[in-house]
Amino acid sequence: MAAPPLLLVTVFVAFPIVVAVAYSLGHVGGLNATIASIAREQHTVDAWWQQTFAAYGDVFADERFLRDLGTTVLVTLVTTVAVVLLAWVIALYLRMSDSIPAKVLSALAVVPMFIPVVIASWAILTFYAGDGFVRTIVQAFGGDAPTLGYTVVCITIGMVWTQLPFATLMIVSGVQGVPQPLIEAAADAGASFGRIVRSVIAPMALVPTVIAATFTAIGTLGAFTVPYFTGPNAPTMLGVEMAGYFTSFNLPQQAIVMAVVVFVIAAGFGALYVWANFRQAQDAGRV
């Protein structure tokens, strides 16, 4: 008999994924019958052993999808790099300084975790909007700041804002975990700050960094709320596009094709996470 956790994962995670992927390949019977009776422009097969990639063909022939896929990947990469850099700066500051500002900074970086994303998105949008805070301040000094509301830049700012807390928690704990004697020994041997970071702290905090980067990338890849509220109508991110395909255009099969594409990309980032975990287990002598 299967263990209950395994059963739970099979029923609630694996099974729906299999059903959805089967639908994207043209299988409209069984559990897909209800959605298939409502959907439009479906590609179907007649027997269970057949497959059709016509829905994939539809999606990849649409230049809007390719454009938005590019935007999604770009936003994901920029967000991940920015989040990891910011989290590292905070972690190092906290490691090297025991001052109150350092503690306040690290606490502030975690605050977005407690603010609902919908509220945050609206706040970010109004902050950078045409009549928002940034432009108002610059205007007061006689300048003219660009309007960032409804741009891809605004999406990226919003994503960095929402993803920073988790990465900060991961990386701060990783950097804090480096034993003080190692750092002092390196300093005694005449190593500069940069050298200590590069040769002592970074290698020891590599695994948490990879984990933080992976989760940031996967979280950004599937984002909906931030790009929906703060982004432009075109180009947009795939989360928004999928919702449009599913509900507004009533093309669920094509929406699921996009979900499969996002899943494949996320699986690529996920492989990094698995590698990092394996490496951590290896370091701990468990493997």
Next chain:
Amino acid sequence: MTGRRIAVAAGALALLVGLTACAGNGPGAASSSGNPAQTVRVYLGDDTNIQELWQSTLIPGFEKANPGVTVDLQFDLHATNKTQTIAKLAAAAQQQKDPGIDLVEGITDDAVKAGLLADVGASVPAAAGIDPKVLAAAGLGAIPYRASSVLLAYDTATVPTPPKTLDELLQWIKDHPGRFAYNPPKSGGSGTAFVATVLDKFVPADVRAQMTTGYHKELESNWAQGWATLAGLNPYVFQKGVYPNGNNGTIDLLASGQVSMIPVWSDQFVSGQEKGTIPKTVAAAQIENPSFTGGATSVGVVKSSDRQQLAIKLVNFVLEPAQQQAIAAKIAGYPVIPLDKLPADIQAKFGAARPGELRPTYFTDHGKDLNNLWDQLVPGH
């Protein structure tokens, strides 16, 4: 081993109980009071103002007019459980069992498409008074009972003379860059109306009539000029091509003075001015040649229901002048019956919006294509 098996079984049982308990919140779980045969079960998948309309006006009125009859309202906010409800109706129809719902509102389009509604036209005499175009657009079995249309809202402080026709409006947009906004059609009906109206400028009337009542994908080629016109507006609309999401997205921009003119739903305009979310300096009027499209909301009697006669009685009731007047007063909805059957003040209130000339929107599937094509062809081009 036995102990473990019992634990698993207990767990599975708890899960089942939990699932059953969850079902208690959805439609279909409401309690039935009174004589079951004399209870009409109404599924209402809509917003809270419509819930209020039914709960405090239509239902008490109906129960009072028909002693012994009760109405069991199954309210589903924003029709979140639409898919499940349609699936339930379809399953009941297949197995020829009673679905537990007699009248639907808010999911009528899908129910019509799936062929789940009874053709009750002959038993609803008031339906003859409904505009035939609106009635035909609703589909087989759907009876429109309230309507609203999209109007042009403008800030009287910055726009002394609003455009009166579509051509004047398009010219106004070009003359005043960044002062007009509409929402993407996929995100709300006021944007859809603007887009459909611009498209209609180039669609011959007979072709449009076919696209109102049925799905003919090949006729969508008539939209080409309209798409070019809409894409050509990109540099002149808000922020050189930004289309805020939702009917409220544009209202926010108008209220904060970032734009001067937007398309707006008639009922949202009236209730927005009452609540103060739309400033008093904003006025709204219909344009001409063509006018903005509007939409009727329908009720439908479920085909597999065994209490169709009671449901038909309720449909006839909501189409009576008194109830149509209540709809106009409560939610600023347009009456669907001829205006001359209603009191003078209602006639005056809706005269400017001319509900009699309500131009129906496109057939459901064309509407989905319109959303999709707009997304492909307009923003960023």
